[in-house]
Amino acid sequence: MSSITTSVIDTPVRRSVEQTCDDLAWFALAVVGLVAGLTFREYGLGWDDYTHAEYADLLLRMYGSGFHDTGALSFANLYMYGGGFDMAAALLHKIIPLELFETRRLVGAVVGVIGLAVSWRLARRVGGPLAGLAALLLLALCPIYYGHMFMNPKDAPFAVAMVILMLGLVRLAEEYPSPSPRTVLIIGLGAGLSIGSRILAGLALVYALIGFLPVFIDEIRTQGIREAGVRFLHVVYVLIPGLVLGYLIMGLIWPWSIIEPQNPFVALTYFSHFFEKPWKEMFDGALVSVPDMPWSYLPTLFALQMPEVLLALAIGGAVGTFIMLARRGVPARRKTILLMLTLAASLPIAIAMVKRPALYNGIRHFVFVIPPMAVVGGFAFAWAVNRLAQNRRAWQPVLLAAFCFGLLLSLGEMIRLHPYQYTYFNHIAGTVRGADERFMLDYWGLAFKQASDELREQLAEKQEFPPDGRKWKVAVCGPQRPAQVALGPDFSIDWRSHAADFAMTLGEFYCKGLNAPVMVEVKRDDVVYARVYDIRGQSITTLLSIPPP
Numbered sequence: 001m002s003s004i005t006t007s008v009i010d011t012p013v014r015r016s017v018e019q020t021c022d023d024l025a026w027f028a029l030a031v032v033g034l035v036a037g038l039t040f041r042e043y044g045l046g047w048d049d050y051t052h053a054e055y056a057d058l059l060l061r062m063y064g065s066g067f068h069d070t071g072a073l074s075f076a077n078l079y080m081y082g083g084g085f086d087m088a089a090a091l092l093h094k095i096i097p098l099e100l101f102e103t104r105r106l107v108g109a110v111v112g113v114i115g116l117a118v119s120w121r122l123a124r125r126v127g128g129p130l131a132g133l134a135a136l137l138l139l140a141l142c143p144i145y146y147g148h149m150f151m152n153p154k155d156a157p158f159a160v161a162m163v164i165l166m167l168g169l170v171r172l173a174e175e176y177p178s179p180s181p182r183t184v185l186i187i188g189l190g191a192g193l194s195i196g197s198r199i200l201a202g203l204a205l206v207y208a209l210i211g212f213l214p215v216f217i218d219e220i221r222t223q224g225i226r227e228a229g230v231r232f233l234h235v236v237y238v239l240i241p242g243l244v245l246g247y248l249i250m251g252l253i254w255p256w257s258i259i260e261p262q263n264p265f266v267a268l269t270y271f272s273h274f275f276e277k278p279w280k281e282m283f284d285g286a287l288v289s290v291p292d293m294p295w296s297y298l299p300t301l302f303a304l305q306m307p308e309v310l311l312a313l314a315i316g317g318a319v320g321t322f323i324m325l326a327r328r329g330v331p332a333r334r335k336t337i338l339l340m341l342t343l344a345a346s347l348p349i350a351i352a353m354v355k356r357p358a359l360y361n362g363i364r365h366f367v368f369v370i371p372p373m374a375v376v377g378g379f380a381f382a383w384a385v386n387r388l389a390q391n392r393r394a395w396q397p398v399l400l401a402a403f404c405f406g407l408l409l410s411l412g413e414m415i416r417l418h419p420y421q422y423t424y425f426n427h428i429a430g431t432v433r434g435a436d437e438r439f440m441l442d443y444w445g446l447a448f449k450q451a452s453d454e455l456r457e458q459l460a461e462k463q464e465f466p467p468d469g470r471k472w473k474v475a476v477c478g479p480q481r482p483a484q485v486a487l488g489p490d491f492s493i494d495w496r497s498h499a500a501d502f503a504m505t506l507g508e509f510y511c512k513g514l515n516a517p518v519m520v521e522v523k524r525d526d527v528v529y530a531r532v533y534d535i536r537g538q539s540i541t542t543l544l545s546i547p548p549p
Contacts, residue, residue, distance in 0.1 A: 021129035025120050025136050032116060032140050036109035036150075042419040043105050043150040044449030045482030051076060052153045053100060056086035062255070073256050080267040082196035084253030085111065085157040101485060105150050108157075112149025115160035116140055119371045122167045125174075126337055127379035134403070135378025138310045141410045144363065145370045147422025151446060152364060158197040159368035165190025165204050166344055166372060169211070172239075173336045176215055177231040179238055188242030192249025196257070199267045200368075203348060211340030214325070218332035274358035280546075281360050282509050285438040287546075290360040295353045301363045301439070302349065304429035306373070309406025311426075313377030318342045320380060338379070344372035361443050364422075417524050420446055436507075436527045445479040445506055447522045447530035452486035454520040455502065455532045466490075466501070475500035475535070477511040477543035497540040503533040505543055512545040 058072035073079050085107065093103040119139050124132025139145055148156045168187035172179050179187075194201035219228035251258040257267070280287040283297060303311065321342040324330050348369050352359065359365075381403060388396045413431065414421050423442050425435035432441055459465075459472075466472045471490055475497040476483045483504055484493045497503055502519065505511035507528035520532035 018129040021133040022124075025124075025129075025133045028133075028136055028140060029113065029117055029120070033109075033113050036113060037106075039419065040105040040109045040150060041102050042449075044419075044446035045101055045479070045485055046151050046444035046446060047479045047482070048153060049101060049104065049151070050481040050485070051078065052083075052086045053090070053104070055079075055083050056090035059083045059087050059255070060090055073259065077270075079256045080270055081154060081198060082250070082254035082257075084193065084196055085153050087253065104153065108150045108153070111157050111160050112146070115145075115149070115156075115163055115371060118160065118163050118167055119374055122163065122170060123375040123378040125167075125170060126341065126375065127382045130385060131375075131378040131382035133378070134313075134381040135374045137407055138307075138313065138377050139371055139374035141407050141414065142307055142310055142370055142374065143410060143414045143417065143421035143424035144305055145367060146414065147417075147420065147424070148364060148367050150419070151422070151444065152367065154198065155364050155367045158194065158201070159371055161190060161193035161197050162201060162204065162344070162368045163371040163375075165194050165201070166207075166341065166375075168242075169204070169208055169340055170337050172235075173212065173215060173333050173340070176212075176333070177219075177235050179235065184239055184242035185245070186242075187239065188245035189249065191243065191246035193253070195246070195264070196250035196253040199264055199271065200348075202268070203351075204344075206347065207340045207343045211336050211343060214332040214335035214339065272357070278358075279360075281443075282438065282440050287509070291358040293356070293359040295356055297359045298349050298352050298363065298366065302366075304425050304435065304439075305363060306370075306426065307406060307410040308426055308428065309403060309410070310374060310377050312406075313380045314345060314373040316384075317376035317380030318346055320383070321376070338376075341372050341376050341379075345369050345376050362440065420524060420529060422446075423524075423529075431525055432527050433525045440508055441527065442506060442529045443508065445482055445530075447506065448476075448478060448483045448504060449486045450522050451504055451520050451530040451532050452483065452488075454522075455504075456487070458519055472502065473500045475503045475540070475543055477503070477505040478508075478530075495543070497535065497543050500540070501534075501536050503535050503540065503543055505531050505533070507531065510545055512543055514540060514543070516540070 055072065055075055055078045058069075058075050061069045062072045072083070089104040089107040090100070092107060093100045096103065098106065116136060116139055120132045120136040122132075123135030145156075145159070148159075164186065168183060168190045171183040171186060175183055191201070191204070194204065216228065216232070219231060223231065247258070257264050260266075274291045278289045278291050280289050282288075283293060284300065288294075306314075317338075321338045324338065325335055346369070348366060352366075381399075384399055385396060388399060409427065413424055413426075417424060417432065420442060422444070423432055425432050425439070429435045429439075435441065471492045472487075474483065474487060474491050474493055476493055476495060480493050480495065484491070487493070494500065503514060503516070505514070507522075507530060514533045514535065516533040516535050516538055518531055519534050520530075521528060522530040
């Protein structure tokens with residue numbers, strides 16, 4: 001009788017808690033969307049923006065010409081990537097009253113919020129409403145993910161496509177061996193978008209093959225090897241429409257991939273080897289050639305650039321997954337789902353540690369592992385809360401307080417760094433102040449937008465004009481095309497400092513500190529991100545602190 005009474009009492013309470021978690025998740029998504037909508041214009045251009053915009057024009061020209069203009073199929077090396085994000089931004093630019101690069105920032109924000117929503121639903125499906133809310137907050141307050149979603153045209157959209165595919169694979173594990181049409185659709189959409197963005201999406205096949213082993217083993221044990229094989233073939237047959245859809249989506253956003261059947265494998269081979277002239281980057285206080293980065297590159301940067309709360313929960317969730325695999329009482333489907341998510345969050349890093357490919361620009365190429373990290377972390381948090389509810393209820397407020405404190409730490413740094421959240425380093429690293437002399441921060445050169453805006457404002461306030469009716473000449477140490485876009489048509493850009501009026505430099509190791517009046521200084525946490533010097537009348541031989549390679 002008492003157990004029945006408890007059940008009756010607990011059910012409304014449980015439903016109330018679940019509804020509150022869902023309401024808070026919707027509220028969090030709305031807040032992120034509102035903040036992103038108000039601030040997307042404040043994010044500058046990076047090294048790749050201009051080139052990606054050119055790629056979009058070539059792709060649209062190819063489609064508009066009925067495939068007569070095929071310049072997109074040989075443009076730089078971008079033809080080996082998909083251009084879905086670039087084309088979407090270019091098409092939207094034609095119908096909304098925003099500049100092209102503002103439109104690209106807006107589309108990035110929209111795609112990033114979609115990634116948040118999908119990660120929420122994925123974690124909710126795996127661990128319930130509390131896990132979903134926790135994963136959403138962990139991802140939304142991860143400065144690396146949030147910062148990259150505005151300005152990274154390759155890696156951030158790829159991360160979102162991959163989490164869509166993971167949602168499909170999780171649904172497949174739940175519904176095996178009879179996936180619903182919606183699950184087939186999600187798998188096709190995720191596969192097409194992810195492979196059509198980067199060939200690295202093929203890793204999802206590895207997640208699935210390894211992750212589904214518990215289900216396959218259980219099927220063989222309970223159904224027999226013959227029946228298990230028949231059920232597996234049935235699943236493959238049902239998935240065919242989704243795979244066809246995925247292939248069509250891949251071809252639409254990455255047309256080069258279907259010109260020749262072997263092209264995706266050509267791209268895989270191409271990206272398996274370093275394809276540019278080597279240069280050096282700062283890692284742990286030393287200049288290292290990018291093909292020679294140590295195996296510790298990624299684990300070090302993830303340890304120092306993930307928020308502490310996300311790092312702790314993701315590691316705890318991964319350890320818990322491998323412990324769970326050895327337990328007989330856990331359903332095989334549960335093992336498969338958590339194993340796939342844990343592999344998605346960790347296997348790419350492990351492979352890179354073993355294979356040691358060329359690594360550079362921090363962890364931007366591995367942004368796609370952050371959403372599954374958040375999902376695993378959200379599940380771990382919900383599991384811990386439920387476990388404490390059964391054994392040590394008095395400790396629940398302590399866990400919740402620690403979780404909220406960790407989120408607030410990250411939020412405070414995001415506000416302080418805005419709009420350079422992607423340069424974030426956690427308190428283990430001593431924040432960006434402690435990381436400044438050891439690692440690269442604004443390697444993308446986003447600070448040139450703020451530096452350019454402030455330079456124009458100063459010249460306007462002082463009513464200064466370039467001599468002899470010519471344009472102002474600005475020597476740049478950093479990405480030149482973003483500087484040109486940010487400065488506008490009244491300025492000419494060059495890397496040479498001879499006869500320049502001003503010098504604009506990033507606060508990175510390869511830009512020399514000049515003995516000249518500083519007009520503009522962009523700083524965060526007492527760290528210089530960019531400077532503008534007045535070098536009129538001075539003889540500056542170079543802006544580089546080290547000779548070019």
